[in-house]
Amino acid sequence: MAHLLLPMQGGRRGWSVNPAWGEDQPGRDPEPIWPSKGSAGGNFWTLESTSKAKGGGQESSGQAGKTPSGPGPGPQSLVRQTEVQTTPQTSNLFSSCSQAVPYRRNFLGGLHDGLLVIITGTPEQSVNRFTVNFETKEDIAFHFNPRFDEGAIIRNSCIQKKWGNEERELKDFPFIKGQTFKIKIKCTRRGFEVFMKDAPLLTFKHRVTNLKSVTKLGIGRGVLLSHVEVQNP
Helix, strand or coil, X not given: CCCCCCCCHHHCCCCCCCHHHCCCCCCCCCCCCCCCCCCHXXXXXXECCCCXXXXXXXXXXXCCCCCCCCXXXXXXXXXXXXXXXXXXXXXXXXXXXXXXXXXXXXXXXXCCCCCEEEEEEEECCCCCXXXXXXXXXXXXXXXXXXXXXXXXXXXXXXXCCEECCCECCCCCCCCCCCCCEEEEEEECCCEEEEEECCEEEEEEECCCXXXXXXXXXXXXXXXXXXXXXXXXX
């Protein structure tokens, strides 16, 4: 009967008791070298127990029938490969709450088709406008600027320190001071599509066509920012 040796958590090498083996645990064989938590991009192997959790009466989250792709043998019903994200910027989902303004965030690798930014906030009673900018190192690719005193949402870009032509056509002005809003801004190959209450609000055609150069999100003062979420497809 082949035995499986499992690395202990935290990247430390050692034996781990497997409840599926009962008393037939591995003994005195020389300890092999296993991938640690800090190697190969943060991948390591973890034990998925199929027994009942103590006092819980529920099955654990382990899935049968999966074999690890890394080195070493392993019963299919006991082991799967788990990836650990070492930095939140590399994940497909970034979320932050109760953010101070001005707010700044970087997009690693720039924008791409399908990237979605969700912003939840409340316009302050004392201000007449706030801004959301998508920026390159030098330019503003998309300037989103609701103005309460004009009842308009100004859309523009600033390239080589020169503002372009404003776009302000809009059927209704959807923002109200003191009332919480949620907007979704989606980057597509054509441009920036803005949604509010899950309904299309406007589209701003790309003026900076090198989307990878757009690496920053900025949200200015005038809004109580409660939630920012960035999703990759």
